[in-house]
Amino acid sequence: MIRWNTSLIRQYGGPGPRYTSYPPATSFHADISEEDFWLALDEGNVARRPLSLYMHIPFCDSVCYYCACNRIVTANKARGAEYLQLLKREIKRKATRVDKRRPVTQMHWGGGTPTFLDDGQLTELVYDLARHFNLRDDERSDYAIEIDPRTVDQSRLGLLRGLGFNRVSLGVQDLDPRVQKAVNRVQPYELIRDTMAWSRDFGFRSINTDLIYGLPWQSESSLARTLERLLPLRPDRISLYNYAHLPSRFKVQRQIQEQALPGPEEKLGMLTRAGKMLQEQGYRYIGMDHFALENDSLSVAQENGLLHRNFQGYTLHGDADLLGLGVSAISQLGNLYAQNHKTLDDWGHDLSQRRLPIEKGFILNRDDQIRRALIIQLLCDLSVDMSVFSETWGIHFPDYFADAMAEWVTFEARGLVAVEKDRLQITDSGRLVSRALVMPFDRYTPQQQQARFSRII
Template sequence: MIDFEKFAKYSKPGPRYTSYPTALEFNESFNAASYIESLERNIHLPLSLYVHLPFCKSACYFCGCSVVYTSKEDKKQEYIKYLQKEITLLKQYIDSSREILQFHFGGGTPTFYDAKSLDTILKSIHNVFSNFSSNAEISCEIDPRYFNEEQMRVLNSYGFNRLSFGVQDFDSDVQKAIHRFQSFDLVQKAVELAQKYGIKYINFDLIYGLPKQSLESFKTTLDSVLKIKPTRLAVFNYAHVPWIKKTMRKIDEFMLPAPATKLSILEYTIDCLTNNGYKMIGMDHFALENDELYQASLKGELKRNFQGYTTKKHTQTIGLGVTSIGEGHDYYAQNHKDISLYMECLDNGILPIQRGVKLTDEDRLRKNIIMKLMNNLRLDIRHIENKFGINFKEHFKDSINDLKEYVNLGLLEITDDEIKISHTGGMLVRNIVMNFDEYLRKTNANDKRFSKTV
């Protein structure tokens, strides 16, 4: 049995490591010119495309995404015109005939756009980026409250093969506390619609740590999820950052479950899902045993980017739309978060980059280590030494010393050849990899920068 009261001491602020360096290290000296240079340095990589559609009708209080709340159709249509401007401008600086291995619609609520508008956006993208691989991952985030057959027909016509449904929790009290109301029947019908059009890969997003959640209530939610049995599940720890997201201030912090309760929910979730045919992938994903995500994890080939876990080889991610983040071998670049500044840049014929970072050799080394541990809970030390020309135990002497407490708890093994995180240690993988974060070691990040790890 896990002593959750002892584990609760590890509940401290820490990055989620969707990138390394984290977005806090992005800076505005990295501008549109820097981005163009970065695009040219990464022409050897195949492409991933991420398109951000930021609009939602109303606020979900738990949401940490970059969102614009509106009920005005003209605002959404204006945004499409600026997406088209960005795509046309970008074509001047990139070989758009390169193979595309991934495409993802994120938001906001992509399906807040009607079928005709989705078709317009997709047509504009395909007019410039047309070389989609025959086995490309083509995915869209779906809000089951805004999803109909006309939209599904459009997605099907453009080859979408993965849909991710925002579920969060089926408990009515929790839904009321987070201002997100959707019944089991609504979600089930949305999934059946996707399956009608041949979508085999369906993901559910669940969140633990939401207000009014308990172990018992989440058990009921999992029972409901298993009736539908999506092929994949992402089970996220709620990141409560009201100093960043104003809508989170509507959540009563006294309603949030304690760290020990959250850990018990996570432990039960892992046991429940693994007993029902799912395998744990990385720190927060689960997939059925025949899913390619699980097969890649067995081989240590799983990769992670801003679109989530993937089995595809390294790509250059092109971010389109307000606040989108692009990534290459040695850089990150982010578009303006302010929609008016995003539009102003495009009106002036300038790529709408607000900030980014060019990675140093040390950044690339540490990114490699952090991502491999986050993805596969294992690090091949010899591979890292050969790839980067270092003596691992000398280079990371301080980090290894700081990891001893996890070794002593049986959460981690360190040998001459590998670092291996245990099944239980996976619950604290963010805490573990923080020891390899050079920026945290230099700054001793304060509580206001990150959400709690547990």
């Protein structure tokens, strides 16, 4: 059972990367070529690594005032049709170099709101993917789609299940009507309840719900009431995100009344109370923002040392190359990261010129690979055998990471980590601030750059 220690969170909950990649995306640069991309894709073909597909659908029918995602708010459904044609062009171009024997073991559609597309467009896109990639229909594949409950009904959920999706992620955020109105996302509890029930009826094997703490008019007691209503529905996974109010970066957040926002201590109270409630109701704390039922595949994977982390968050498919498709999507192919252009105009222009729509990326050198492996293992497994790690990478761990280990002496004195013989271990207390504990191993995020990141807690 994790101890929700507020004093430790105050001390170590400052800004830091989320480590969905290492180096973090803030280190990406423009010096990435098409040749780099194709070479990395070809190397994955030779290694016969499976594939994970990420599809970015940027459109939303209405704006949520808290949003920091790359999205386009429009009521014009014709824009979805135009986007779909460009997306199919990118799919075809990238798929031409993919060995068709490589199975797609994971797929995730995010946005924006993927269910902005109508039934015909959703079907057309899935069929196009099936023509170009080796999609599977078995229990080993995880095909997920993010849905706005306001954009689906029972028949749409049935269609999505029939198209092969077996996981859904619902944006709930909060169930308090006053909070919902303040962030321009009004969706009654009954809508969430019915959407989850229909998903179960159609055989979706996992339901994730997103919650946010720190929203306007939210309080510790109001968030607790949201959980009291949501938890009896037994979502398999719950993501509990910290709202970062950055109106200078995200103009839509200027619609939020700052005087309505809870203060730091109130937010800390929300987090600790919510964390305790989730654990008491049988949810395992996976790490960072994520909780899962004890029998969920994420919990089982973490217990068995099989958990991984990439741009889709915690995942069971660490052996897969991630191929990003759509505006702003990121690919991770072996030791290469490549991010598509973030604007529709730039992305579409490159595709119309038969170019890959790459804006920036990163190629890892050997030191990057070593540090990535260590950071991911600590965040997922919570421990590392230094002897095994040294042998795997051909280094002497204490010398290679001497500066970081000096910082871990302080962490150990606070009870956040344990260093015993050849093993590094993040303790139950340290798990709450695991991002801060792995930052000493990160050579790209010095102290002066931390302001570029959101708070850890």
